Amino acid sequence: LAWATPAWRLAQVAAEPISVRRGDQDVTAFTVVVNQAEEEMRLGKEVAEGYERLHARAVDYEWIDIDATEPSERGANSVEGEFGGVAKAPVARPIGGRLDGEDLEEFLRLSRVKCRLPQDPTAPQGPTGYMMHGASLQAIALMDSPDAEEPIGLDGRLERLLACRRVAIQSTNGSLFQLNTNPTYLAGELVAWATAEGQTSTRLINAIEGLREAEAMLVGPIGHLMNERHQARAVIRGEFGPPFLQDNRRQPSAVEWLAYMANESFGFERERALKAIDLITSFHAAYFSEGMLALGTGTTDRSWLQTYYLDDVQLVAAINQPLQRWLILYMNHLDTLTSAQSSFLASMSLDNRQELPAALRSWMAGASWRRAERVRLALIAYRINHGEYPEELESLVGIVKRGDILDPYTGDPFGWAREGFERRVVAASGFQSQFEELPAAPGTPLLWCGGSGLAAPREREVRLGARGSYAEPNDDSDVELNERPLVKVVSLSDVEQVALYPTGKFWMPLPKYKSVRASTPGADASRLAR
Secondary structure, three states: OOOOOHHHHHHOOOOOOOOEEOOOOOEEOHHHHHHHHHHHHHHHHHHHHHHHHHHHHHEEEEEEEEEOOOHHHOOOOOEOOOOOOEEEEEEEEEOOOOOOHHHHHHHHHHHOOOOOOOOOOOOOEOOOOOEOOOHHHHHHHOOOOOOOOOOOOHHHHHHHHHHHHHHHHHHHHOOOOOOOOOOOOOHHHHHHHHOOOOOOHHHHHHHHHHHHHHHOOOOHHHHHHHHHHHHHHHHHOOOOOOHHHHOOOOOOOHHHHHHHHHHHHOHHHHHHHHHHHHHHHHHHHHHHHHHHHHHOOOOOOOHHHOOOOOOHHHHHHHHHOOOHHHHHHHOOOHHHHHHHOOOHHHHHHOOOOOHHHHHHHHHHHHHHHHHHHHHHHHHHHHHHHHOOOOOOHHHHEOOEOHHHHEOOOOOOEOEEEOOOOOOEEOOOOOOOHHHOOOOEOOOOOEEEEOHHHOOEEEEEEEEEOHHHOEEOOOOOOOHHHHOOOEEEEEEEEOOOOOOOOOOOOEEEEOOOOOOOOOOOOOHHHHHHHO
16 A cells, blocks of 8 residues: 555655766766756757758759669659669759858858757658758768869868768767667768878868867767657657557557556656656666776776676666775665666666667777777878878877777777788678778778777688678578688687677778878978977
8 A cells, every 4th residue: 555655656766866977086967967968959959940941942852863673772752663664863952053151151050069959750851751950961061063163172071071970970969779879971981082182181180180079079878868768758748659559569568558547647657757767867877977987998898898688786786896986876776776667657668778788889889980080091191291001000199199099999009901911801790891891902901990809800711792791601591602612801700709789890991002102291290290
């Protein structure tokens, strides 16, 4: 009877949400984290409206013919055509021939706002079917007009590339865990820009700093957690249906219906669920903050990444693990977490324990890839000034920070092969390999990261297919690949057994120059020296 009393049930979730650490010494109250997230969501709505207004006056769509040999190639919004014939698809075009003048300035201004663009499926959509929150503007920002007096220069193109990367970050900032939260938008275009004729190391240094500033706009795992919290609270408040009503694959249980009906019928149950969500979220945020701090130290402790599912005891134990002097923040809170999860509707609306380690792995993989991206630009800058790539990455310190050259999984420099390998290199099976043009030809300069499995280059025999696909010698699942001969290749092979995705390993190729010639020393060289 006491358990069913409203006052007793509210008392179960009366504890204050625990604080989280944002640095070795700084402790942030949970309410501060909430307020920051809500402000970024508010700004995201304003920025999205700004993009939509800009889209209305700067973007048009041209319907072009495409050779659609397969129905999937036409796109969801293409005009129907005969199978195997010609269909039409919409392509965004700048109305004035090029995004320029006041429209460009507005695009750049909006892109610099740290915010979370809404992920509302009911938001306005263009003919392509995608939400117009900057997506079509990204597409046209890099388009040049043949009628322009002058083409977009290297400085102007960098400005536009960085703006597009920032818009991609604004978009991912508003996403949930299960969506891609590692923007690498236009990575290939940045390499093409970096190796364009007339390029200077000064511009490349500016690009590195621009990418660093863009990455600082990312909200990280805690930010995506707050998006999950926002959605869960919307379910409790009745703005969206509960998850079990959105799953057409099964019938809701009686317990789920009762919890939903109680939330709809009794105000104290709704209040209890909202408080429980904040308590649960604060523990998850503490887990992320401690994990990010532990992994960011450059140590080899990767235990934070090796878990598939966290129960309550594991969660609290993980929070207690890194620094015992912070134990007082989390000890004796297991009962608080258990009480909060006694709100069935809250637990059902915010069931993230399986996603927490995966989100931390994804953050680690993305952070290491973007760090290596800065190293790649630094290598190109070094070559401009010295005529060749350096033998060791330590030579780049001064162009980038020393921390940039370090693989965050080990604390040692990233792998670097200036002359590449004698064998063809096949794609790593881990994070981000799909963004690069692999397999790489023999002799291609390569950066690499071994990820949580500490993968290292290893020569092996595989059956190599088109576009870098390959199969193991004893793999009979692909009939076409099985008929191909065995060839020797180089791949990243895990030293430690890791069965969890993403492992974070990747190759990052660099341009292979036929000839090398140092540029005339001058302001670039003196700036590098400083």
